Amino acid sequence: xxxxxxxxxxxxxxxxxxxxxxxxxxxxxxxxxxxxxxxxxxxxxxxxxxxxxxxxxxxxxxxxxxxxxxxxxxxxxxxxxxxxxxxxxxxxxxxxxxxxxxxxxxxxxxxxxxxxxxxxxxxxxxxxxxxxxxxxxxxxxxxxxxxxxxxxxxxxxxxxxxxxxxxxxxxxxxxxxxxxxxxxxxxxxxxxxxxxxxxxxxxxxxxxxxxxxxxxxxxxxxxxxxxxxxxxxxxxxxxxxxxxxxxxxxxxxxxxxxxxxxxxxxxxxxxxxxxxx
Amino acid sequence: xxxxxxxxxxxxxxxxxxxxxxxxxxxxxxxxxxxxxxxxxxxxxxxxxxxxxxxxxxxxxxxxxxxxxxxxxxxxxxxxxxxxxxxxxxxxxxxxxxxxxxxxxxxxxxxxxxxxxxxxxxxxxxxxxxxxxxxxxxxxxxxxxxxxxxxxxxxxxxxxxxxxxxxxxxxxxxxxxxxxxxxx
Numbered sequence: 001x002x003x004x005x006x007x008x009x010x011x012x013x014x015x016x017x018x019x020x021x022x023x024x025x026x027x028x029x030x031x032x033x034x035x036x037x038x039x040x041x042x043x044x045x046x047x048x049x050x051x052x053x054x055x056x057x058x059x060x061x062x063x064x065x066x067x068x069x070x071x072x073x074x075x076x077x078x079x080x081x082x083x084x085x086x087x088x089x090x091x092x093x094x095x096x097x098x099x100x101x102x103x104x105x106x107x108x109x110x111x112x113x114x115x116x117x118x119x120x121x122x123x124x125x126x127x128x129x130x131x132x133x134x135x136x137x138x139x140x141x142x143x144x145x146x147x148x149x150x151x152x153x154x155x156x157x158x159x160x161x162x163x164x165x166x167x168x169x170x171x172x173x174x175x176x177x178x179x180x181x182x183x184x185x186x187x188x189x190x191x192x193x194x195x196x197x198x199x200x201x202x203x204x205x206x207x208x209x210x211x212x213x214x215x216x217x218x219x220x221x222x223x224x225x226x227x228x229x230x231x232x233x234x235x236x237x238x239x240x241x242x243x244x245x246x247x248x249x250x251x252x253x254x255x256x257x258x259x260x261x262x263x264x265x266x267x268x269x270x271x272x273x274x275x276x277x
Numbered sequence: 278x279x280x281x282x283x284x285x286x287x288x289x290x291x292x293x294x295x296x297x298x299x300x301x302x303x304x305x306x307x308x309x310x311x312x313x314x315x316x317x318x319x320x321x322x323x324x325x326x327x328x329x330x331x332x333x334x335x336x337x338x339x340x341x342x343x344x345x346x347x348x349x350x351x352x353x354x355x356x357x358x359x360x361x362x363x364x365x366x367x368x369x370x371x372x373x374x375x376x377x378x379x380x381x382x383x384x385x386x387x388x389x390x391x392x393x394x395x396x397x398x399x400x401x402x403x404x405x406x407x408x409x410x411x412x413x414x415x416x417x418x419x420x421x422x423x424x425x426x427x428x429x430x431x432x433x434x435x436x437x438x439x440x441x442x443x444x445x446x447x448x449x450x451x452x453x454x455x456x457x458x459x460x461x
Contacts, residue, residue: 005435008442012423041445044452047398048417054314054322056307064327065302068334129299136303 011038015045061133118161119170141187142195148184149202152177156210159217169217171227178234181206182274185242189267196267197246204242211235237275245270283344291337302330308345308419309352315402315414316356328355345421346428353411353429401451409444416441 010031017027024042028035117123131151138144155177163169185203188196214232218225245267286304289297309329313322329352333340340347402410408430415426427437 004442005439008438011442011445012438040449041442044398044445044448045417048402048413048448049420051398051418053307054311056310057323060310060323060326061303061306063323064306064330065299067327067331068298068302132299133303136300137307 007034007037010034011041014038014042018042018046019049056137061137062130065129065133118158118165119173120162141190142199145184145187145191145199148180148187149199149206152180152184152206152210155180156213160213163217163220167220169224169228171224171231174214174228174231177210178231178238181210182238185238186271186274188245189271200242200245204239204246207235207239207242211239234275241270241273241275287337287340287344298334305348306330309348312349312352312414312419313356315410315418316353317359321359325352325355325359328359343425343428345419346425349415349419349421349425349429397452398448401448404451405444405447408440409447412437412440413444413448 014024014027014031018024024039024046027042028038031038117127131147131154135144135147135151138147155173159169159173159177162173181203185200188200188203191199211232214228214235217228218232286297286301290301306326310322310326313325313329317325329348332351332355333348336351402413405413411430412426415421415429416423421429423434423437427434430437430440432440
């Protein structure tokens with residue numbers, strides 16, 4: 001019994017080292033007498049850690065969120081509210097969850113239908129909700145950055161559509177557009193080449209396009225033209241900032257370890273200089 | 278997600294903010310689903326995962342301490358309640374998952390060896406005792422630390438280390454048994 005406890009403690013200590021990045025052999029160095037007994041157990045432990053993740057279906061997640069919406073509705077019913085103010089007095093979550101619940105009652109097709117929804121449409125919150133769920137289900141940093149670029153493009157498209165429909169620009173949409181683009185490009189230092197350069201290059205092109213689009217908004221004499229100009233200046237500054245790291249002298253051809261390390265630190269330094277509000 | 282971000286989400290979710298609750302659910306849904314895949318039959322995993330989040334929402338105001346430990350305690354309670362309700366004495370854990378891997382192995386001969394090894398490992402997990410399988414799932418598949426595992430299973434850290442040693446030893450014996458049976 002005492003021997004088992006001792007082996008169990010040693011196994012646990014060795015596993016912590018393996019989790020910390022050591023090889024199994026290195027972790028067992030100080031426990032040569034027990035190495036033969038513990039090596040196969042550590043090997044199994046590392047194999048367990050590398051078992052594949054299950055596929056997560058978006059439908060399953062949405063179903064869960066629908067149940068949460070249903071739950072909050074039930075809770076809200078238990079607390080009587082004035083008849084006329086009932087819907088508008090519910091918390092935002094309850095209303096969002098109710099929309100999701102209705103979406104499920106109508107069918108999954110609604111989620112696809114929401115893909116083209118614009119601000120003010122009944123399905124627009126579903127579209128934002130689906131985007132968020134998709135983002136949180138994406139674990140890879142590069143894919144997350146790509147999604148943010150897509151979201152940023154969508155916000156611009158929505159801003160244009162809304163401006164054509166109402167004659168006014170929604171500053172919040174433009175702010176979201178710039179924020180998604182900023183968060184996308186901030187992931188660049190974490191990516192390996194060539195993904196890093198490609199991401200910054202895509203973000204820079206998108207920013208240039210947004211700069212031009214904001215110019216058209218400003219020309220239309222909108223009541224929000226001052227804010228639009230401010231956002232346009234931000235696009236210009238960010239485009240310059242992004243292109244600093246795309247210039248030839250900042251190319252990825254340098255090879256030595258020191259240069260690699262300098263370059264790594266360059267990228268982090270560059271990220272900290274992102275133009276902000 | 279760091280501790281500050283998690284605390285922010287928890288505060289927001291308690292205040293009924295849709296965004297915080299959605300983010301919390303989306304972030305932990307894959308982890309709970311993974312846990313369920315190793316604790317119940319695969320076709321039940323999604324439904325029971327949903328049930329976990331409904332209970333999380335109901336009890337969020339009582340949550341304190343480590344959120345993952347609290348979350349997986351609820352998950353295990355859902356597993357126990359389900360078994361009690363179903364009167365299930367013998368589970369068919371991971372059958373569907375194993376079937377799926379067998380089909381993959383037939384279709385993709387280049388990775389057949391790797392897949393076969395994973396099938397063996399998953400089948401062996403299914404043959405462990407219930408507490409050993411719970412520990413293996415929490416510690417190695419979910420990647421939790423001993424403190425959280427100890428809190429979830431309501432056992433001392435020393436008892437957890439011994440259970441871990443026994444579970445890995447049992448897996449080793451089961452895997453050796455499979456090698457002998459198939460002559461590999």
